[in-house]
Amino acid sequence: MTQMTDPTGAPPRPPFWNDPKIRAIVFQVVVTLGVIAVGVYLVRNLMHNLEVRGISTGFGFLENRAGFAINQSLIAYDQTSSYGRTFFVGLLNTLLVSGLGIVLATILGFIIGIARLSRNWLISKLAAAYIEIFRNIPLLLQILFWYFAVFLNLPPPSEALSLGDAVFLTQRGLYLPQPMAQSGFGWTVFAFLAAAVASYFLVRWSRRRQDRTGQLFPAFMVSLALLILVPLGAFMVTGRPLAWTVPALEGFNFTGGLSVIPELGALLAALSIYTAAFIAETVRAGILAVSHGQTEAASALGLRRSWTLRLVILPQAMRVTIPPLTSQYLNLTKNSSLATAIGYPDLVSLFAGTTLNQTGQAVEVMAMTMAVYLAISLVISFFMNWYNARMALVER
Amino acid sequence: MKMRTMMTVVSTVALAIAAGTAHAGATFDAVKKKGFVQCGVNSGLPGFSAPDDKGVWKGIDVDVCRAVAAAVFGDASKVKFTPLTAKERFTALQSGEIDILSRNTTWTVTRDGGLGISFTGVTYYDGQGFLIKKKLKVKSALKLSGATVCVQSGTTTELNLADYFGLHKMKFKPVVYDTADETVKSFEAGRCDVLTSDQSQLYALRIKLAQPDSAVVLPEIISKEPLGPSVRQGDAEWFNIVRWSLFAMLDAEELGVNSKNADEMKTSKNPEVKRLLGVDVIKHGLGVNDDWAYQIVKQVGNYAEVFDRNVGAGSPLKIARGLNALWNKGGIQYAPPIR
Ligand SMILES: N[C@@H](CCC(=O)N[C@@H](CS)C(=O)NCC(=O)O)C(=O)O
Numbered sequence: 001m002t003q004m005t006d007p008t009g010a011p012p013r014p015p016f017w018n019d020p021k022i023r024a025i026v027f028q029v030v031v032t033l034g035v036i037a038v039g040v041y042l043v044r045n046l047m048h049n050l051e052v053r054g055i056s057t058g059f060g061f062l063e064n065r066a067g068f069a070i071n072q073s074l075i076a077y078d079q080t081s082s083y084g085r086t087f088f089v090g091l092l093n094t095l096l097v098s099g100l101g102i103v104l105a106t107i108l109g110f111i112i113g114i115a116r117l118s119r120n121w122l123i124s125k126l127a128a129a130y131i132e133i134f135r136n137i138p139l140l141l142q143i144l145f146w147y148f149a150v151f152l153n154l155p156p157p158s159e160a161l162s163l164g165d166a167v168f169l170t171q172r173g174l175y176l177p178q179p180m181a182q183s184g185f186g187w188t189v190f191a192f193l194a195a196a197v198a199s200y201f202l203v204r205w206s207r208r209r210q211d212r213t214g215q216l217f218p219a220f221m222v223s224l225a226l227l228i229l230v231p232l233g234a235f236m237v238t239g240r241p242l243a244w245t246v247p248a249l250e251g252f253n254f255t256g257g258l259s260v261i262p263e264l265g266a267l268l269a270a271l272s273i274y275t276a277a278f279i280a281e282t283v284r285a286g287i288l289a290v291s292h293g294q295t296e297a298a299s300a301l302g303l304r305r306s307w308t309l310r311l312v313i314l315p316q317a318m319r320v321t322i323p324p325l326t327s328q329y330l331n332l333t334k335n336s337s338l339a340t341a342i343g344y345p346d347l348v349s350l351f352a353g354t355t356l357n358q359t360g361q362a363v364e365v366m367a368m369t370m371a372v373y374l375a376i377s378l379v380i381s382f383f384m385n386w387y388n389a390r391m392a393l394v395e396r
Numbered sequence: 397m398k399m400r401t402m403m404t405v406v407s408t409v410a411l412a413i414a415a416g417t418a419h420a421g422a423t424f425d426a427v428k429k430k431g432f433v434q435c436g437v438n439s440g441l442p443g444f445s446a447p448d449d450k451g452v453w454k455g456i457d458v459d460v461c462r463a464v465a466a467a468v469f470g471d472a473s474k475v476k477f478t479p480l481t482a483k484e485r486f487t488a489l490q491s492g493e494i495d496i497l498s499r500n501t502t503w504t505v506t507r508d509g510g511l512g513i514s515f516t517g518v519t520y521y522d523g524q525g526f527l528i529k530k531k532l533k534v535k536s537a538l539k540l541s542g543a544t545v546c547v548q549s550g551t552t553t554e555l556n557l558a559d560y561f562g563l564h565k566m567k568f569k570p571v572v573y574d575t576a577d578e579t580v581k582s583f584e585a586g587r588c589d590v591l592t593s594d595q596s597q598l599y600a601l602r603i604k605l606a607q608p609d610s611a612v613v614l615p616e617i618i619s620k621e622p623l624g625p626s627v628r629q630g631d632a633e634w635f636n637i638v639r640w641s642l643f644a645m646l647d648a649e650e651l652g653v654n655s656k657n658a659d660e661m662k663t664s665k666n667p668e669v670k671r672l673l674g675v676d677v678i679k680h681g682l683g684v685n686d687d688w689a690y691q692i693v694k695q696v697g698n699y700a701e702v703f704d705r706n707v708g709a710g711s712p713l714k715i716a717r718g719l720n721a722l723w724n725k726g727g728i729q730y731a732p733p734i735r
Contacts, residue, residue, distance in 0.1 A: 054629040055490060055512035068554045069561075069570040079558035152585040171586055172544060172569075251542040252532075252589050253569065262587070263571075343573045343582075349549070354572070357483045357550030360511040362490075 046363065061359045062087070068354060070345050072261050083355050090350035091372060097267055097346060098333040098376070104272035105332060106325075109279025114309070116284045127280065135277040140338055142274055147266035147342040154262075157253055166246050174260040175247035184241035191234035192227070199223030263344035267336065275332045282324040286317035318391050326384035330377050347372060423627065423634040424683065427495055432474040435461035436494035439479035441576060442600040443707040443715075444500045444520075453477050456706040457498040460519055460625050463641040463696045464496060467688040472695035481575055483550040486511050489628060496638055498625040500597060502552045507626070516639035518624040520707075521719040521728060523617035524556050525595035527602060530612050532589060537616035541566035546579050546588035548572070553593050556619040580604050583611075594621045599713045633683055640682060644689040646731035647672055648698035650722055655697040658690060672734050680734075689734065699729065 016022050050057050062084035069079050074092040077085055115127040134142070154171040155161060161169040168175040199222075206219035235242070247257030290313050298308040340349035347369060356365040427433055437445035437457050445455035458477065466472040478494050489497040490512055500522075501507075503515040526537050526545075534540065537560075547554050549572045561568045571588050573579045580601050583591040593601065595617060602608045625642070627635050648654065651669050653661045662673050670676040674687040682688065696702065703720060704710040721727025 050512075052630065053490065053512040054509075056510040067558055069558045069568070071570050071572065079562060148581065148585065152582060152587055156586045253542055253544060255542065340574055341578075343549075343571055343578070345572065349572075349574075353483050353574070354549045354554070357486065358555070360486055360490075360507075362487055 050363070056359075056361060057363070059364055061361055061364070064359075066355070066358070068358070070350065071343075072264065072345055083359060086355050087347075087351050087368065090345060090347035090355075093345050093350070094333075094336055094339075094347040094372075095376075097264060097271065097339065097344065098336045100268055101271040101275065101332050101336065102329050104268065105275035105279055105328070108272060108276035109328075110283055112276060113280035113283025113287070116280060117287055131277045131280050133277075134273055135281075139270065139274050139335055140341060143267060143270040143338055143341055146269045147263065150269075151262035151266045157249055160249070160254070166244075168247055168249075168254055170254070171262060172253060173262050174265065175254045176258040176260075177244040177246045178256070178258045180243045180245060182241040182243055184238045187238045188231050188235040188241075192231040195223075195226045195230040198230075199226050202226070261344075263339070263342050266342055267339050267344050271332055271335060274335075275328055278328050278331075279325060282321050282328065283317070285324075286319075286321035287313055289320045290316045315391070319388070322384055322388045322391060326381060326388075329380050329384070333376055333380065334373060421631055421633050423492075423495055423631040424637065427468065427634070431469070432476055433461055433465045433468065433496060434476050434478060434494045435464075436478045436480045436485055436488050436497045436499055437461070438499045439481065439575070441500060441597060442603060443596070443711055443713045444600065445477070445479075445498075454706065456519060456702055457500060457623075457625075459696050459702045459706065460498045460642060461496055463645060463692045464638055466691040466695045467637055467641045467644070467682075467684050470685060470687070470691045472691070481550075482548055483574060486513065489513055489626065492628070495634070496625050496627055500594060500623045501626060502594075502621045503624050503626075504552060512629050513626045514629050514635055515624050515626045516635055517642045518622040518729075519642060520596060520623045522594040522596050522621040522623050524553055524592060524619040524621060525598050525617055526614040527583070527591040527593075527598045527611050528589060528614060530610055534614070537614050537618065538564060538566075540568065540590060542568070543590050544569040544571060544588040546571050546573065546583045546591045548576060548579055548593065549574055551593070552619070552621065557592055560618045576601060576604075594623070596707060596713070596715055599715060600707075603712055637682055637684060640680075640689075640734075641692060643731035644672065644692050644734065645696070645699040645702060646722070646729055647734055648689070648693045649700045650724070650731070653693055653698060654701055655694055658694045662690075668733070668735075678735060 013019070047057060063082050065079075066081055066083050066086050067079050070077055070086070070089055072093060073089045074096065075085070075088060077089050112127045112130055115123050116131065118124045118127070152171050154169060157168075157170045157172055159170075160175075163169075166177045199219075202223055203219045206217035209215060209217060245256045247254040247259070250256075294312050294316065295308055298312045299305075303311065336346055337348035339346035340353055343349070352365055352369040356362055359365070435458075437453065437455070440446045441455070443455055445453060445457045448454050461475050461477070462472040465475040468474075478488060480488050480494075480497075480499055482499075485497055485499050485501065486507070488494050497513070498519070500520070501515075502522075503518065508514060526540070528534055528540075540561075541564075545557060545568050547557055547570055554570070554572065557568070557570065571582065573582065576593075576597075579591060579593075582588065584605055591598070591601065591611075595613065598613050602611055602613070605611060625638055627638050647668075651666065651672060653669060653672060658673065661669055662675050664670060664673075667676065671678050673690040673693075674685075677686050680686075680688075685691075697705075699722075703717065707713045707715045708717065717725075717727060719727050720729055723730040
């Protein structure tokens with residue numbers, strides 16, 4: 001090109017149709033309009049075709065009576081409830097199993113990841129075996145194994161395993177006594193909240209003091225004691241205002257108390273054990289990514305080994321670990337839809353399965369279900385990105 | 397992605413792209429062009445549809461599809477089967493993956509009206525019942541309060557169950573599975589006290605148990621379950637062929653024509669038999685050969701033969717004809733005349 005540039009100023013502006021910036025904008029607008037046009041065309045076609053084929057459309061069905069029963073619901077539900085409510089029942093069941101699964105998988109994954117790096121040969125080999133076994137067996141098989149081979153092989157209600165005649169374990173579920181707050185229990189709750197606020201300030205104060213003077217204060221232990229002892233004291237003083245309904249065998253099944261269905265147990269066990277194997281690997285990779293010099297520097301400063309791990313290695317390892325950890329969380333949530341294999345009423349099995357089938361409104365139901373998974377994934381990603389940004393190395 | 401989710405998505409996408417309209421005769425034309433009938437059946441319900449040890453599909457629902465193939469192509473073997481779960485079946489029919497759904501499916505108003513499908517008749521009059529462990533010593537369904545009940549999802553069974561227990565103010569805990577295999581396995585393992593489904597299917601599922609004698613069917617029938625084939629709406633010709641294929645089997649039984657005597661009966665003096673076998677040609681307007689009903693009876697059999705060998709006396713299920721006897725033999729099976 002032989003374009004002349006004016007050494008004193010900006011190059012002459014090209015005509016607008018040659019301006020790369022304007023061109024880029026034009027292209028983007030054209031593509032966006034194209035995508036929208038195709039989308040509108042597809043939706044209109046879809047609506048037309050559904051109508052021609054006599055298939056009902058619209059979201060009106062959500063208000064109709066569902067008429068079927070569900071074996072686990074976190075909100076009030078019976079067969080007179082609406083299809084719309086089955087959506088929320090399914091959604092909450094999905095969130096329950098994914099939420100619990102994420103917590104358990106993280107704890108287990110960190111323990112095993114750290115154990116994998118242990119200097120103790122046996123511990124490290126056991127952790128390695130765990131990872132290799134659970135990572136390589138298809139998740140569906142693990143779910144079926146836990147369900148049919150473990151949970152359904154527990155004794156029947158008539159021969160329930162019991163703990164102090166209050167907790168019962170059977171193939172139909174785990175039954176626990178249910179606490180029922182009597183009048184005056186509010187004081188215990190209040191005492192707990194007060195203790196929580198107190199420990200928050202205590203931790204803040206101890207951090208500040210440590211920053212200023214370097215002196216340590218066992219804030220964790222003290223707050224734990226506060227959180228336990230204060231509400232317990234209030235509970236005792238107010239005369240133990242808590243009644244328990246204890247489950248009892250009555251006819252076919254245990255009634256009364258809280259129950260956890262075996263479908264939840266099996267799904268939770270399989271999801272967390274499987275995902276923990278992957279998390280362990282990311283944790284190990286994260287720890288190995290922290291240069292050994294950090295450990296040496298820590299011991300040169302005289303830090304204890306356990307402190308080195310907690311205060312020096314893990315915080316730095318987290319930076320490498322969080323992004324892959326996020327995708328493990330997303331995987332776990334999406335994998336929870338395998339619930340349908342063992343009849344756990346999650347969103348896919350309940351709403352995108354039963355409700356879809358009973359109403360026949362595939363398009364609406366699938367659209368809602370997909371939107372939920374997208375939303376859950378986005379929320380997890382946003383949260384982890386925020387956490388990652390917090391953990392990121394702040395360059396000074 | 398799960399198979400079912402996949403199917404739903406694919407059919408939605410297909411419906412969105414398909415610009416053409418479903419003109420009358422579309423299914424029938426397509427079937428004739430491809431040379432076989434694609435039939436959606438149960439993946440494994442003895443007596444209704446299940447592959448035998450040689451992989452050949454057997455069952456009353458299967459034979460309905462064979463009859464349609466015999467009518468359309470003069471060859472009962474020109475049919476391919478798609479095994480479907482209760483949850484998958486309607487999507488498969490709506491999306492055009494199958495031409496007929498013949499999978500122990502109950503005819504109800506919401507299915508006729510809201511799903512864009514039409515039932516063509518009743519292959520088997522059924523009703524919902526309960527299968528219970530013998531050792532529980534329960535003799536009546538009204539004694540089931542508090543029981544845990546295994547049931548298959550996406551069925552009318554699931555709905556009737558809730559209705560029945562609600563109506564009688566009894567409590568129950570449902571355990572809901574996608575396939576009959578899981579349902580049976582978990583009933584066997586003791587996850588539930590009772591298994592509920594259409595009564596005929598209870599007998600079929602019972603023989604799948606390791607010890608069939610360990611369970612009994614309770615006497616109560618809590619619903620009407622007319623099971624029959626269905627087709628997509630919008631193709632009246634195809635609807636007629638499927639409907640009349642079943643009628644032909646019933647009329648043949650009524651007239652005493654079966655697969656063994658069909659050829660001799662061609663010389664019968666009875667004008668009704670002559671019309672059935674196409675000896676006297678009538679203007680049936682079904683768009684198939686005049687010997688369509690003869691081919692059905694000759695190759696598949698009349699209704700009695702089909703019933704007996706699949707679910708009746710000649711089968712392991714040994715179900716009595718009951719409601720499914722002809723109208724003039726104490727039952728309610730009745731087909732309009734061929735004339
Ligand atoms: N007739 C009922 C129930 C049909 C149904 O799917 N029954 C189950 C329960 S026995 C079944 O056939 N399962 C066999 C399978 O999925 O393999 C309906 O149309 O909704």
